[in-house]
Amino acid sequence: xxxIDGRAIAKEIRxxxxxxxxxxxxxxxxxxxxxxxxxxxxLYVNLKEKATVEAGIRTDIRKLTGGxxxxxxxxxxxxxxxxxxxxxxxxxxxxxxxxxxDRIIAEINxxxxxxGFHPENVKALETGQGAILSPVHEAVLRLIAAxxxxxxxxxxxxxxxxxxxxxxxxxxxxKAGFITARMHPDALDAEVxxxxxxxxxxxxxxxxxxxxxxxxxAVIIDVGTSKKEDGKVYGDADAEALKDVEGWMTPVPGGVGxxxxxxxxxxxxxxxxxxxxxx
Numbered sequence: 001x002x003x004i005d006g007r008a009i010a011k012e013i014r015x016x017x018x019x020x021x022x023x024x025x026x027x028x029x030x031x032x033x034x035x036x037x038x039x040x041x042x043l044y045v046n047l048k049e050k051a052t053v054e055a056g057i058r059t060d061i062r063k064l065t066g067g068x069x070x071x072x073x074x075x076x077x078x079x080x081x082x083x084x085x086x087x088x089x090x091x092x093x094x095x096x097x098x099x100x101x102d103r104i105i106a107e108i109n110x111x112x113x114x115x116g117f118h119p120e121n122v123k124a125l126e127t128g129q130g131a132i133l134s135p136v137h138e139a140v141l142r143l144i145a146a147x148x149x150x151x152x153x154x155x156x157x158x159x160x161x162x163x164x165x166x167x168x169x170x171x172x173x174x175k176a177g178f179i180t181a182r183m184h185p186d187a188l189d190a191e192v193x194x195x196x197x198x199x200x201x202x203x204x205x206x207x208x209x210x211x212x213x214x215x216x217x218a219v220i221i222d223v224g225t226s227k228k229e230d231g232k233v234y235g236d237a238d239a240e241a242l243k244d245v246e247g248w249m250t251p252v253p254g255g256v257g258x259x260x261x262x263x264x265x266x267x268x269x270x271x272x273x274x275x276x277x278x279x
Contacts, residue, residue: 001220001242001249004143010258014055017265021056028272029058030088030114031080033073036066036096039227044257045092051261057268060086066096073099074107081109087275088114088268101164111274114267117164126171131274132267137169139259140200140221141176147219147248152177154197159185159236161203165223169200188213206234211245220249223256 021027030052034045045061052059062076073091080086089112095101105113110120116134125133133141144151156178160166166182173180181192185203193199193213201209202223214220224236235252242249250256 001239001245001247002147004146004219004221004248004250004255006139006143006250006255006257006259009142009146010262013259013262013266014051017055017057017262017269020269024269024272025276027056027058028087028268029060029085030090030268031076031086032059032061032090032092033076034061034063034092035068035073035099036064038094038096040225040233041092041094043233044261047257047261048090048264051265052268055265057265070100070104073104077104077107081107081112084275086112087272088112090114090264093117112271114264114271116168116267122168125168128175132270133172133263134168135260135263135267136165136202136223136256137172138263139256140169140223141172142263143221143250143255143259144176144198144219149197149219149248150177151198153179155179155181155192155195156198156200157181157183157189157193157196159183159188159193159199159201159203159209161185165202173198173200201236203236205236207236207238207241209237210241211238214242214245214247216246218247220247221256222250222252225252225257 049059080089089108091104105117106119108118110118113121116132121132156173158166158169170180170182183189190213194215198219200221204224204226206226220237222235222237226234233253
């Protein structure tokens with residue numbers, strides 16, 4: 001497998017954002033909510049905080065205990081919705097199981113939705129009028145493009161736990177020209193996977209995807225992250241087992257993660273420009 005270097009592409013995007021921010025009349029501001037102590041979520045928030053500082057973007061990061069109520073989370077969101085100095089809002093996902101993720105995301109002002117997950121933004125995307133792409137979905141598109149694969153008429157399979165991730169991505173890939181299939185990890189269609197030109201997987205199960213169900217020459221975009229007892233972060237694809245298979249694959253870490261952070265910064269600037277009529 002050839003490596004798709006997400007870090008190198010992300011570095012270029014971050015430089016673009018940094019230069020863009022310098023030309024703005026003021027620094028954009030991002031509000032971030034982190035709930036609980038999930039190691040992967042904390043890692044991503046720390047990476048996002050570091051990247052925003054480098055880009056010249058201000059942040060207001062609220063780190064809340066797992067016992068916080070949905071109402072308390074929504075109160076912070078409403079505070080930012082009403083604050084003209086806060087240009088973008090992000091709730092780090094996944095939230096702990098007891099929280100109503102859909103309800104919380106729906107409370108974000110869609111004009112400040114940095115992740116592009118608000119129902120209005122998802123609907124706008126489906127009708128071809130969306131201005132904000134989810135950073136992780138845009139990362140998938142850009143990483144596939146980096147391989148030189150022409151998506152027109154090619155097949156793509158999405159393995160995901162949730163429709164929140166899979167449904168918009170399916171639509172985006174179809175618009176790019178792919179013939180798409182969605183499947184849950186507990187209900188895989190092995191025959192479809194074996195013929196897929198591209199596989200996007202994001203389920204949080206380390207080493208789940210092996211060479212037995214991967215087509216030689218396929219592009220694998222590994223969105224999953226899991227931290228094992230050894231302290232290392234692993235992807236959903238079994239990198240060791242797949243290393244001698246022909247094709248392309250994003251490494252974990254170093255693939256989708258850095259791209260998602262870089263494209264989040266780009267979204268913050270887009271939202272700022274949409275709100276500031278002087279730009």
